[in-house]
Amino acid sequence: MKASPQRIAVMGSGSWGTTFAKxxxxxxxTADVVLWARRAEVATExxxxxxxxTYLGDxxxxxxxxxxxxxxxxxxxxxxxxxxxxxQSLRQQLTEWGKAVEPGAVLVSLMKGLERGTDLRMxxxxxxxxxxxxxxxxxxxxxxxxxxxxxxxxxxxVVAGSDRDTVEWIARACTPSYFRPYxxxxxxxxxxxxxxxxxxxxAVGICDGMGMGDNTKATIITRGLAETTRLATALGxxxxxxxxxxxxxxxxxxxxxxxxxxRTAGRLIGEGxxxxxVAQEMTQVAEGxxxxxxxxxxxxxxxxxxxxxxxxxxxxxxxVGVSSMAxxxxxxxLKSEEIH
Ligand SMILES: NC(=O)C1=CN([C@@H]2O[C@H](COP(=O)(O)OP(=O)(O)OC[C@H]3O[C@@H](n4cnc5c(N)ncnc54)[C@H](O)[C@@H]3O)[C@@H](O)[C@H]2O)C=CC1
Ligand SMILES: O=C(CO)COP(=O)(O)O
Numbered sequence: 001m002k003a004s005p006q007r008i009a010v011m012g013s014g015s016w017g018t019t020f021a022k023x024x025x026x027x028x029x030t031a032d033v034v035l036w037a038r039r040a041e042v043a044t045e046x047x048x049x050x051x052x053x054t055y056l057g058d059x060x061x062x063x064x065x066x067x068x069x070x071x072x073x074x075x076x077x078x079x080x081x082x083x084x085x086x087x088q089s090l091r092q093q094l095t096e097w098g099k100a101v102e103p104g105a106v107l108v109s110l111m112k113g114l115e116r117g118t119d120l121r122m123x124x125x126x127x128x129x130x131x132x133x134x135x136x137x138x139x140x141x142x143x144x145x146x147x148x149x150x151x152x153x154x155x156x157x158v159v160a161g162s163d164r165d166t167v168e169w170i171a172r173a174c175t176p177s178y179f180r181p182y183x184x185x186x187x188x189x190x191x192x193x194x195x196x197x198x199x200x201x202x203a204v205g206i207c208d209g210m211g212m213g214d215n216t217k218a219t220i221i222t223r224g225l226a227e228t229t230r231l232a233t234a235l236g237x238x239x240x241x242x243x244x245x246x247x248x249x250x251x252x253x254x255x256x257x258x259x260x261x262x263r264t265a266g267r268l269i270g271e272g273x274x275x276x277x278v279a280q281e282m283t284q285v286a287e288g289x290x291x292x293x294x295x296x297x298x299x300x301x302x303x304x305x306x307x308x309x310x311x312x313x314x315x316x317x318x319x320v321g322v323s324s325m326a327x328x329x330x331x332x333x334l335k336s337e338e339i340h
Contacts, residue, residue: 002169006031009078011097013037013046013067015055015146015284016110017084022150024082025062026176035067036074043067055284056150072100080173081105082140083122086285087113090122094129101130106166108138108159112194113287114294119301121191135163138170139187141194142245143253145260152178158246159183160190182245189237193228193247197254198262198288199295199309200224204255205266206315206322216326220308221255227306231295234302261286269315270322292316307332 010021013035025033037043046052046067050060068074075081081101085093090111101107107130109122120128123137142157149155159174159181161167171181184190200220207216228251229242241247254260265286268278275289292313299306311328314320320328 002165004028004031004169004173005078005080007077008033008080008082008173009036009074010034010082010084011036011071011074011093012082012084012110013042013052013055014084015150016144017082018046018052018055018061019146019150020082020084020110020140020174021065022061023174023176023179025064027174027179029062029064031064031173033062033065034074034078035065036071037067037069040069043069056147059150071097075100075102075105078102079105080170081107082110083107083126084110087111087122087287088116088290091115091125091129094126098130104136106136106138106170107132108140108170109191110140111287112141112191112198114195114291114298116290116294119294119298121188121195123187123191135161135166137161137187138167139190139194140170140174140181141190141250143249145253145257147259149179152176154178154180156180156182156245156249158190158241158244160185160187160246162187184241184244184246186238186241188235189232189241190246192232192235192237193242193250195287195291196224196228196231196295196306196309197247197251198286199292199312200228200251200288201254201260201262202266202269202286202288202292202316203308203312203325205260205263205268206270206312206325207266208263209267209270209272210322217255221251224255224308225251227304227308230304231299231302231306234304235298262288265289266312272322275316275318288312289316 021033111122138161159167159171167183203220204217311325
């Protein structure tokens, strides 16, 4: 059995990058977990005060986490590299970091977005930019609201990748008492679940902002899962994955939680705010806003119908107002629930 990683690079010191660094550092206090931060003051605070107050308040971080703004220094000697930047910035960042990534290092995406313009999933972007084998790529995704995990509240998650030994090695590296990773070989399904749930959470947030109740939101969540499953299976993913933590689990967590940035962005839109006003109020990334159009494009290219995604994108692009969304969805031809 391969020994656990002793040096781990986490590229991105936002709320999930920092929290996942804590998961890894709590799991193995002998490992060096090094975060890459864009801002020098964030890196200094993490290394010297062991907090990241921008994203996690005064929560104490383990002593075996340090940070730097120098990507080469962070990546040097790292056998495991965790990627946690906004999805639309990954290609540019990886292009800058590329040469510093150790040959043979395993790369894990924590990101839940689809690249605009190419409709590529994050592991596909990594494979395009870096000379890596599929066995070096994995994804971690599930009902993983960063702030709850940072407080040590228990959760499950999924580590997905094509190489069984690699995903089991990653899973063993993230097993503090509050985090239980399950392995899965369905990387497509796990990534699609994480990407589309953000768009569905925007729809649920819009319902919330418009003052709608739980029947409406349960309908959006359930039919949202149906359209996510249609897309995932059309791309070669499995319907079983969609019933698991990276599908239903993440969808339920994100659509129910006021901590979700996507649901919050949707709520603000539902309350009548413009996209510019939403952007001003929110300092953190809500991936569904930018990924929605790429999801719709990918679905159209595979002949998959995604009415909720279509309605959300129409609202985001200013083509319809939130008050027309319900009509858009309810006036469609009647169909059987059994037809996926
Ligand atoms: N926060 C959460 O609860 C979870 C987030 N995720 C996913 O993880 C990814 C990262 O999310 P968070 O850490 O929550 O976001 P965040 O908004 O808290 O932090 C983003 C980080 O990326 C940096 N950044 C922003 N723009 C950048 C750019 N153009 N180039 C390079 N770096 C940039 C920021 O400085 C910050 O360190 C997203 O894809 C998100 O969907 C997944 C699971 C849970
Ligand atoms: O992915 C998440 C929980 O699993 C976080 O969701 P938000 O990006 O909407 O906050």
